[in-house]
Amino acid sequence: MRLIVENLACRRSGRRIFSGLSFTVGRGEGLMVTGRNGAGKSTLLTMLAGRLKPDGGSIRAEGIGEASLPECLHVIGHRDGLKSALTAEENLGFARDLLGNPAAHPKAALEALGLPHVARLPVGYLSAGQRRRVALARLLVCRRPLWLLDEPTAALDLASQGVLAGLMKHHRSEGGLVIAATHQALGLEDARELRIEPSPPPSRPDEALQAEEWL
Template identity: 55%
Template sequence: MQLSGREVSCVRGGRKVFSRLSFDAASGEALAVIGPNGSGKTSLLRLIAGVLAPAGGSIVLEGGESELTLPEQSHYLGHHDALKPALSVSENLIFWRDFLGGAKSSPAESLAVVELDHAARLPAAYLSAGQRRRLSIARLLTVQRPVWLLDEPTNALDTAGQKLFATLMGDHLAHGGLIVAATHAPLGVPTRTLRIGEAS
């Protein structure tokens, strides 16, 4: 499986964010997207996820499920944790499992892996920032997709949480998944680097 971008350009609000950007990431690889604030790291992830349309160029996934689009084979973990505060921790995972479909794992097992099983019945509104991030990570485990798009994924995680997530990322890569992460901090797994320059 190979994710490739060729001559990709991004324009937002009439402003060119970046242009003619090319990159590759293959199964088992993590690509760290680095650059200063405003250089387009988050925009690139959103282009890959299908949330934004490129102003030019192409992004394709080869070797994945031929009947599914790239967004249907991707998880996007953004700055903000996509949680419903009135639902319990477990209900949030069940919602995402049913909404996203595809290959699934037990929400209870996913919560145990991220060490949130003790809070399964707690409303998500009561979670700390680090716990909210752990719940978002549990979504990556509950609905299995080969491409993980991670935007500053270790934000709000303590040292133990960062080590746990590094282990989970390593497992994902070892099973043929790939990761593209916009980050200012080391991911804890071997990475290739894609540098995005200053926005213009």
């Protein structure tokens, strides 16, 4: 798989978030998306996932046959996306069934994240770091070539960050792609950096445009 982004632009509520973003991520590569809060890191990942339409530019993938890009990726965002009343194993089982990989084993995924002892506990009883690791375990219950990770180390201790670094390294060694929005080093060896600079304050014409869009 190869992801190609050309001249991507985003405008929300009449305000330009970013424009002119171009990059390519190929087999076994990693890309760290950096920048200040509000620069558009999470917005970029949302666009790559197909949840937000770009204001300009293009996103395309090569080497995926007849599949669509959203079918070829995993997203781990700020929210863990877990059902508090379900156990860790049940949450992963739901993800496995939804993603269509009946051969995957939730227990094995939990073991890989160092959580075999919480398999039958409702995730509502888990700590923030444990919940984050359960969310990351979804990456292992169904193989997808592209991982989109938004601040994946949030709430993780140093040992768990090392486990995550190992998972990303293994994924890339098998030809997978990793794009991560981050404020800190992730252990992504040889990863390139895409820094998004905040857009300048709006000019008078942009302010007028925003007012017209709200009418």
